[in-house]
Amino acid sequence: MFDFAGSTLFLTGANGTISRAIARLFFDLGASCVLTDLDEPGVKAFAHELDPAGERAIGLRQDAAVSTDADRCLAAAKERFGAVDAVVTSAGIYRDQMVHDMTDEQWRQSLDVNLTGVFYTCRAAIPYLSDGAAIVNIASMAGHKGSYMHSHYAAAKGAVLTFSRSLALELAPRVRVNAVSPGLIDGPMVQPLLRARGPQLIEQTPLKRLGQPEEVARVVAFLCSDWASFVTGESVHINGGLYIGS
Ligand SMILES: NC(=O)c1ccc[n+]([C@@H]2O[C@H](COP(=O)([O-])OP(=O)(O)OC[C@H]3O[C@@H](n4cnc5c(N)ncnc54)[C@H](O)[C@@H]3O)[C@@H](O)[C@H]2O)c1
Known part of the structure; x- marks a missing residue:
């Protein structure tokens, strides 16, 4: 198993279902965790639940769509724990909307959180990254295939994949940058989709089930670990085969 003792994780959208699993795994493997989310009370409560002593986990408010929030939170991470060894961008919003009546604001909000927010956090992290650090951006199967009612x-997410590869070129050889693309992972984000097409989507999934948040967390931990020391500019699908099955 990987040992993250003495290292620091910076995680956005950290009060989400997948993100909590990532935080728990990194914390259990010894990392200090800077957990940020738009939901400040939620992320602070989660940090406290993870680490009641407050020694290795802190919760901060960060709106992913606001560049100064990224700057402030990364500076706070550096001040509290020193250099950052792993950055995982997990803040995301997934809202149903057909293109024909999507408003400018709906388009902009999705791009601001899901794409521009990744740029803001990665850019703010660069000065604080340790040698050998790793960035993992959470993309989505939707970024490869497209998604009905979720064009924004x-x-x-497609742009997160190409942004990650471009950043991998810029930060090599000092820092590795990868992305992961979850498919259907159990949690609130996919409940509307499951209500509409759950049985059909599970039938199309060769492994015949939803993914669990922990199964995403393990791939993220692998990519941040020395076991992935020669992996950069990659994206890893985590979808039980749904991508090839549908
Ligand atoms: N759940 C899935 O099946 C699935 C599939 C593919 C990709 N993903 C991606 O995985 C990541 C985590 O998803 P999840 O299932 O944990 O989602 P979730 O809805 O459980 O959590 C999302 C978190 O992001 C936070 N957030 C929303 N807007 C924000 C903002 N402006 N700034 C900062 N934080 C904000 C929310 O407060 C929440 O804590 C997302 O990027 C999502 O797009 C999820």
């Missing part, structure tokens, strides 16, 4: 989300 799919466009943003």
Whole structure:
């Protein structure tokens, strides 16, 4: 198993279902965790639940769509724990909307959180990254395939994939940058989709089930670990085969 003792994780959208699993795993593996989310009370309560002593986990408010929030939170991470060894961008919003009546604001909000927010956090992290640090951006299967009623989300996630590869070129050889693309992972984000097409989507999934948040967390931990020391500019699908099955 990987040992993250003495290292620091910076995680956005940290009060989400997948993000909590990532935080728990990194914390259990010894990392200090800077957990940020738009939901400040939620993320602070989660940090406290993870680490009641407050020694290795802190919760901060960060609106992913606001560049100064990224700057402030990364500076706070550096001040509290020193250099940052792993950055995972997990803040995301997934809202149903057909293109024909999507408003400018709906388009902009999705791009601001799902794409521009990744840029803001990565850019703010660069000065504080340790040698050998790793960034993992959470994209989505939608970023590869497109997604009915989620064109804004799919466009943003597709751009996260190409942004991650471009950043991997810029930060090599000092820092590795990868992305992961979850498929259907159990949690509130996919409940509307499951209500509409759950049985059909599970039937199309060769492994015949939803993914669990912990199964995403393990891939993220692998990519941040030395076991992935020669992996950069990659994206890893985590979808039980849904991508090839549908
Ligand atoms: N759940 C899935 O099946 C699935 C599939 C593919 C990709 N993803 C991606 O995985 C990531 C985590 O998803 P999840 O299932 O944990 O989602 P979730 O809805 O459980 O959590 C999302 C978190 O992001 C936070 N957030 C929303 N807007 C924000 C903003 N402006 N700034 C900062 N934080 C904000 C929310 O408060 C929440 O804590 C997202 O990027 C999502 O797009 C999820």
